[in-house]
Amino acid sequence: MAPKVLVSDKLSETAVQIFRDRGIDVDFMPELGKDKEKLAELIGQYDGLAIRSATKVTDKLLERATNLKVVGRAGIGVDNVDREAASKKGVIVMNTPFGNMITTAEHAIAMMFAVARQLPEASSSTHAGKWEKSKFMGVELTGKTLGVIGAGNIGGIVCDRARGLRMKVVAYDPFLSQEKADKMGVEKVALDDLLKRADFITLHVPLTDQTKNILSREALEKTKKGVRIINCARGGLVDEQAVADLLQSGHIAGAAFDVFAVEPATENPLFGLPNVVCTPHLGASTTEAQENVALQVAEQMSDYLLTGAVQNALNMPSVTAEEAKVMGPWIKLADHLGAFIGQMTDEPVKEITILYDGVAAEMNLEALNCAAIAGILKASNPDVNMVSAPVIAKDRGMKLATTSQEQTGVFEGYIKVTVKTDTRERSIAGTVFSDGKPRFIQIKGINIDAEIGQHMIYTTNEDVPGIIGTLGATFGKHGINIANFTLGRKAAKGEAIALLYVDDVVPPAVLAELKETGLFQQVKPLEFAAQ
DSSP states (O other), rough: OEEEEEESSSSOOHHHHHHTTTTTTEOOOOGGGOOOHHHHHHGGGGGGEEEOOOOOOOOHHHHHHOOOOEEEEESSSOOOOOOHHHHHTTTEEOOOOOTHHHHHHHHHHHHHHHHHHHHHHHHHHHHHTTTTTTTOOOOTTOOOOOEEEOOSSSHHHHHHHHHHHHHHEEEEEEOHHHHHHHHHOOOEOOHHHHHHHHHHEEEEEOTTTTTSSSSHHHHHSSOOTEEEEEEEEETTTBOOOHHHHHHHHHSSSEEESSOOOOSSSSTTTTTTTTTTESSSSSSSSSSSHHHHHHHHHHHHHHHHHHOOOOBBBBSOOOBBBHHHHHHHHHHHHHHHHHHHHHHOOSSSSOOOOOEEEGGGEEEEEEEEEEEEHHHHHHTTTOOTTTTHHHHHHHHHHHHHEEEOOOOOOSSSSEEEEEEESSOOOOEEEEEOOTTTTTEEEETEEEEEEEEOEEEEEEEEEEETTTHHHHHHHHHHHHHHOEEEEEEEESSSSSSEEEEEEEESSOOHHHHHHHTSSOOOEEEEEEEOOOO
């Protein structure tokens, strides 16, 4: 059955056609996002939801979205999506951060020109029949120092364009390496240094706890007299009242804002002040950008629903289509390893340690971590998936540690998962054979070679004669077919284990019969996702 997607905001017909061309059943209802009640009534039948900014994906809507797997936002901002609620629900939230990069960067450059030459006020004056040529004395950009806060995707384009205008560019970005700064032709500086030197300051960072109010009153008072501030990134990055006060005092020469702390901005301390250019969040508002993000979100959602590829997700590691093909068996293995431990552990897990060896260590470890954690948690919450697992694990106070190493044994690679509770430690390792099938290769330090089936029985016992016969005879008597039988022991007459892959669920009475023989310390039924 084909995945079903709802488009509840205004996306282009070309984007909608992408879903159809990929074999996805799509309903295009561009006005539905404004009708909360009707949207909530219909959302339960869809696997995917494609939106812009009109649709509000709240926790209440997500409660009704019983089949929803992915929300795709055509654009970079996801303020209209409750990401925490989506993560707990196991719903991937994607955006399209690259479709409007050039448009937003160009808008910042345009705003910089506008405030440098007072273009909006000069235009209004001229339209009014005045000829106030001497009133609008501007400044050149050539030779001026541009301070860029955030030199990532959009900020990087601004740096490139500014260098083309023969500006000197200094950049503050904790994630910018010196090597990258050298390639970009910018000077990497500390924030205080940028504030003291810049003639123009432009911001290109997301709004986070670390960046909120990054240009505070205190920071703005450190700037060079005559500085001009441009914000086309996010409202809340700049203290707008402080900018207004410093404009009126003459310390700041001009400001250009496309975004505001409160939007829609119907009133603001900056409104009505001289040499302040304000636009209504137009950074991504070009024909090209709107089309690009719509096409991009349609492709991303289609890829995920059809192949499992994850791109530009905000609550899940990205996995390319190529990675998904190679990693599929390893993700399944990580899930099975976690599921084994989760079903064997009846105490709260305190720590999870995952060792990646050989080829496994070269893969997307974030995705593998998510799969292993999900496997562990499914024993107590079957609705957990790779999206919700890290959030739930964090809520439960579980600590995660990972280690990678080069190939150390006979296998090209393997994964070993170890968990600690208050009273014990438990571990299991597995690999993927050339046929693409996951196998368990070690339990409790005992080497084995066990095929993984949907229904399995795990036993522990002393290494004594009669174990195989007892298991075979008991299951045979009750008509239970054994598909695969694996034994392992630490040493002769020492601790031993058995792992049986059976065709059907073993009734509790049969398990009780095995325990009554006195041969087994433990007889545990296990269930794994179907292969």
